[in-house]
Amino acid sequence: MHIHIGGTRSGKPVKITASRQMTLTRILEEASERKGMDVIGIIDAHSPEVQEELIDLLESGSAAEHEDGGITYKETMLILGSEVEIKEADRGEAHFLVYMPRLRDMQSFTQWLSSRCKNVQLSSQRIRASLHELQACVAELGGLIIPAHIFTPHKGLYGSCTDSMAEVMDPSMILAVELGLSANTAMADCLSELHNKTFLTNSDAHSLGKIGREYQSMCMRERSYAEWEKAIRRVEGRGVAVNYGLQPELGKYHLTACQDCQSLVPTDASGRCPECGHKRVVRGVAARIEQLADSPYGLHPSHRPPYVEQVPLDFIPGIGPKLLQKLYDTFGTQMNVLHRVERDELANVTGEKIADLIEKARSGTLSVQAGAAGTYGKIVRE
Known part of the structure; x- marks a missing residue:
C-alpha cells in the first residue's frame, strides 16, 4: 500500500529518489x-x-x-x-x-x-x-x-x-x-x-x-x-x-549508529560519536520504542493478527538477477518462492545452499547483521 512512482510517461520525475522504471x-x-x-x-x-x-x-x-x-x-x-x-x-x-x-x-x-x-x-x-x-x-x-x-x-x-x-x-x-x-x-x-x-x-x-x-x-x-x-x-x-x-x-534504522563512520553507538548516547567524533548519531527504531514503551513486550490486543517475518529474495546471498528470473519462470511469483514452494523443489533450481537460506528465512533462524543509520541489515552466511 506504499509504492512510489519514479517518473511519468513523458519522463517528468515524481518521486525524485525512486527509479525511473517506476512508471x-x-x-x-x-x-x-x-x-x-x-x-x-x-x-x-x-x-x-x-x-x-x-x-x-x-x-x-x-x-x-x-x-x-x-x-x-x-x-x-x-x-x-x-x-x-x-x-x-x-x-x-x-x-x-x-x-x-x-x-x-x-x-x-x-x-x-x-x-x-x-x-x-x-x-x-x-x-x-x-x-x-x-x-x-x-x-x-x-x-x-x-x-x-x-x-x-x-x-x-x-x-x-x-x-x-x-x-x-x-x-x-x-x-x-x-x-x-x-x-x-x-x-x-x-x-x-x-x-x-x-x-x-x-x-x-x-x-x-x-x-x-x-x-x-x-x-x-x-x-x-x-x-x-x-x-x-x-x-x-x-x-x-x-x-x-x-x-x-534488516531495516535501515533498527539500531543506533553514527551516520558518518557507521559505528554502533549505545542507545542512550547523545552528542558526538564516541568513535569518530562526528555529531551524526542516528537513533535507532529499537531504542526509540524502548524509550516510549508503556506496555510489556509481546502483549497484544485480541484483534492483532500474526506477524510473519519474511526476507525478500534480493536480500538472500547468491540470488542475482538471472537466478531471480529463473525462480519467477519456474514458480510464478515471489510470494510462491518465499512461502509456498517445497524446499526440495527450490533446491532443484537454486542449489542446496540457497534453498537452505530460504528455508531458514521462513523459520526466522537466519543470522543477521542489523541495519543502522540508513544502511540496510544483511544476511550473514554461517
Missing part, C-alpha cells in the same frame, strides 16, 4: 504478474500527470473504476494514495499517507495541495498546513490518513515529530499506522496508544524489485476501496489476517 504501468505489471499482489496502493496518485495517465487507461478500457472505489487493472486493484510531509511548529517533519476512494476525490485533494506546496507534481512534498487541517480536508473528501513508517528517525511520526499522537493530531481519526521496515508488531504494541490501531506492513517501494518486500493479507469480500476501508476499520468480519514484514534487523 504507473510498469508498477501495475510488476505487482500483478511477478509479485502476486491483488491490491496495491500507489501513493503518488495526486500528481496531475499520473492522473492523466490513469484517465487514458480508463478511457481506453485498459482499467476500470469500481463502483465502490478503486481502479482495476488486469488482476490488480489500485487504491489511490498520496504521501505528504508536515512540519508542526518546533517539531521535526513527518510523512503521512492519504488514500481516496475515487479519482475525482484525489483530483479534489490535488487542488487542495496545489495551493499549499511548491510543486504538486512531485511526491512527498512539504505542505503549508497543520495535521488538524489535513485531517479535516481528508475527512471532508471521504478519505483516510495513515501515518507512514512511524518509528523511523527520518520523517516518522514517533521517530521525528512527537511522543504521542494527541500532541499533534486527533488520534480518533487515525485508524491505522504503517510500521516501517525496522519494526514489527511485537515492538509497536509496546505503545499502548497503538493498541486500537490496525498495523500495516508496507514496502515503501522506490524500485520494482522492492514491491512486496512487506505487505499484508486482508479479509475482504471483494477488491474495492470500500472493502479495503472496512478491513482497516476491522468491521463486518473484515480485517488484516496476517502481516508479512521484513525481519526488523
Whole structure:
C-alpha cells in the first residue's frame, strides 16, 4: 500500500529518489504478474500527470473504476494514495499517507495541495498546513490518513515529530499506522496508544524489485476501496489476517549508529560519536520504542493478527538477477518462492545452499547483521 512512482510517461520525475522504471504501468505489471499482489496502493496518485495517465487507461478500457472505489487493472486493484510531509511548529517533519476512494476525490485533494506546496507534481512534498487541517480536508473528501513508517528517525511520526499522537493530531481519526521496515508488531504494541490501531506492513517501494518486500493479507469480500476501508476499520468480519514484514534487523534504522563512520553507538548516547567524533548519531527504531514503551513486550490486543517475518529474495546471498528470473519462470511469483514452494523443489533450481537460506528465512533462524543509520541489515552466511 506504499509504492512510489519514479517518473511519468513523458519522463517528468515524481518521486525524485525512486527509479525511473517506476512508471504507473510498469508498477501495475510488476505487482500483478511477478509479485502476486491483488491490491496495491500507489501513493503518488495526486500528481496531475499520473492522473492523466490513469484517465487514458480508463478511457481506453485498459482499467476500470469500481463502483465502490478503486481502479482495476488486469488482476490488480489500485487504491489511490498520496504521501505528504508536515512540519508542526518546533517539531521535526513527518510523512503521512492519504488514500481516496475515487479519482475525482484525489483530483479534489490535488487542488487542495496545489495551493499549499511548491510543486504538486512531485511526491512527498512539504505542505503549508497543520495535521488538524489535513485531517479535516481528508475527512471532508471521504478519505483516510495513515501515518507512514512511524518509528523511523527520518520523517516518522514517533521517530521525528512527537511522543504521542494527541500532541499533534486527533488520534480518533487515525485508524491505522504503517510500521516501517525496522519494526514489527511485537515492538509497536509496546505503545499502548497503538493498541486500537490496525498495523500495516508496507514496502515503501522506490524500485520494482522492492514491491512486496512487506505487505499484508486482508479479509475482504471483494477488491474495492470500500472493502479495503472496512478491513482497516476491522468491521463486518473484515480485517488484516496476517502481516508479512521484513525481519526488523534488516531495516535501515533498527539500531543506533553514527551516520558518518557507521559505528554502533549505545542507545542512550547523545552528542558526538564516541568513535569518530562526528555529531551524526542516528537513533535507532529499537531504542526509540524502548524509550516510549508503556506496555510489556509481546502483549497484544485480541484483534492483532500474526506477524510473519519474511526476507525478500534480493536480500538472500547468491540470488542475482538471472537466478531471480529463473525462480519467477519456474514458480510464478515471489510470494510462491518465499512461502509456498517445497524446499526440495527450490533446491532443484537454486542449489542446496540457497534453498537452505530460504528455508531458514521462513523459520526466522537466519543470522543477521542489523541495519543502522540508513544502511540496510544483511544476511550473514554461517
